[in-house]
Amino acid sequence: MDLEWFDRVCGELQDSLDSICSKYDENGGMSVERGAKHPRMDFFIENGEEDRDYFCTIYFDPRNEEFYIESFDPDLGYESKVVLADIEDIVDAVHESFHIYLEEDVSVEEDMLDDDTEYYLTDNDEIERSNEDGDNSDIYLEEVDVEWETPEVTAYYQENEVEVTYQFGIVQETGDGVLRRVNRIWTEDDDLLKDETNFIFSKEEASTIIAMIASHMDSLSMME
Structure with a gap:
């Protein structure tokens, strides 16, 4: 595949990032992965000698020769991609993601x-x-360094009895996905019982999981 456009943008982007803002200049960095099916640029903050917080990933589609960023819609429950037309759009996307990271970094x-x-x-x-x-x-x-991409989304709720919520995140060290399920149950004495489970999966597994669930939706029963 031809990565001439990808390599040229990577070179120009590094110069543009130097002026993104003072906080990024202090310990911000960018890594490039050319070997993936869709090459990408990962942006991070150095928190130590071997500790990095990744806050943004820009992908390149070689077939269509376009850059894009993945976005998750919690209301619709699926991922979409936002195409970045030029280098100014890429810089703006990184800048916005960086400040979102600063606000959420607790x-x-x-x-x-x-x-x-x-x-x-x-x-x-x-x-x-x-x-x-x-x-x-x-x-x-x-x-475990997990960056939560969505808030808790309620999947099922029955007043004063049970609530089931889900939350999606990314394991920063491995890039794997995390699906967090929280089950809250109210007892007859109004005590709240909380059960939490986390399911970790890779990007390759995600499409298989989605396809298996979608093809068997009609076989599932509603919660009572």
């Missing part, structure tokens, strides 16, 4: 710590929680 400590809770590392480098009374809980949090 650390584990800021997100989970409260006045009554202390967190500390165990011997297995996991985070263990204890309360003010010194009573250690059995809750461990595995550190």
